[in-house]
Amino acid sequence: MSAETILFDAPGPRARRRHAGIAVLGGLLALGLLAWVLKKLADKGNLTADKWSPFLRADTWTEYLIQGLVGTLKAAAISIVLAGALGLLLGMGRLSHNTALRWSCSVFVEFFRAVPVLLMMIFSFNLYAIYQVFPSEQLALAGVVTGLTFYNGAVVAELLRAGVGSLPSGQREAGLSIGLSPVQTLRTILLPQALTAMLPAIVGQLVVVLKDSALGFTITYIELLYQGQTLGTARANMIPALIVTAVIFITINYLLTVFAGRIERRLRQRGHTSGTTPTVPGEAPLVAMPPGALGIG
């Protein structure tokens, strides 16, 4: 954030001195906290070389972390594709003129938005196990993908509905007045624009999918967190292993967030849609908000 904010005056010499004082004090406090944490970690022997040297060995990465990362990315990729397809169908269903279809899609969406992903994962995992739907080595993956698909499909449906809602009503009216049917209008005029307008939010949802794939941990899916914990047990370096796991997750998700921001800026420059990514209307915002800042999983 720049100094253009209107929450406080441009600091004069005295305010600047005071801010410098607070900054030094706060910095010292933060450094002190950091030193305390490091001391705590060191007291339990977490900072010794043999706790961290496993990360220099190739087999730590090939046998544990890379395998886990592949598992995480695989589950996330399958889920986002399926969730996108499901969301598209549900979103179109909710915008349909057929009352029965609209209602059943609404109930479906609201139900799966209300049910925690973890419950859905545990249920589908056990369901597949009992009815032997998938081979046993694919059971956990199927459970994770099912949980993620249903929840995120419902979220994507909501995003699409919001995207269509954000389009000016003239778009729809124009489509109908040149003789397109309501479904044709939706498919060829409204949805493409809504999808473009919601693209940053959908990329933001990818972060949620990636994070939630770590829930597969509870149904023994071999993903990054699972492998991180196994590594921590095998090499007796639980804290370093969890820290490295977290860093990998944070890096990937942060890059995705930055990517979403890029897309949003480009869309705004190009203006290929008459829809707007929903922001607060009215005057210039007091604080700059990144896209997908409110996406929560």
Added chain:
Amino acid sequence: MADLLSKFDVLGAFWMTIVLTFFASIGSLVIGTVVAIMRVSPVAIARTLGAGYVNIVRNTPLTLIIVFCNLGLFVNLGLNLANPASHTFIVDNNIRLGILGLSVYHAAFVCEALRSGINTVPAGQAEAARSVGLTFSQNLRYVVLPQAFRGAITPLGNTLIALTKNTTVVSVIGVGEASYVMASMIEFRPDVLSLIFLIFAVGFVILTLPMGLVITSMSKRLAVKR
């Protein structure tokens, strides 16, 4: 179904979910408000620290945070949040570690919700406050934040609903809330799997649906009329 409910403590499980939600929502509201104030403050280092907190926490899976609270903070670093002499120590400690993890995670979202609430306050309000000589903290306390909280009811409420659902993650460290009890029920009665899932799914619908309705009506009622 009656014998399922009498044999397993489903209500107790949901009570634990509510307890976790209650304490974690207070914790995350406190931490989130502090971080939000840091992120809009005139001191650059506070802004950086606040933004760093949000970016790190928001991009970490909640499951990892909860596992770290147990294996890292408790097992490795020996952080005790309950009386070690008490015979319910493990249970109490895990509940409190879970609340800590949930609070830390959702604070990042509360912070962003509050910042979006600050955006609903017209710039003229903050400018007027400055022009009558209010300092930054007075400006926040008397003018901006009271309106920001009211404007942030919807995103704050969404965070609360997400928090309610996310309490299920605490089952990974063995807290006996809804998903933990559901998993153990399925283990004993796999023959009625779908019924068990339906009971818990409906339980969460019952918990979150009224929340959504109350939030919608509150956000309309409390919104500052402009």
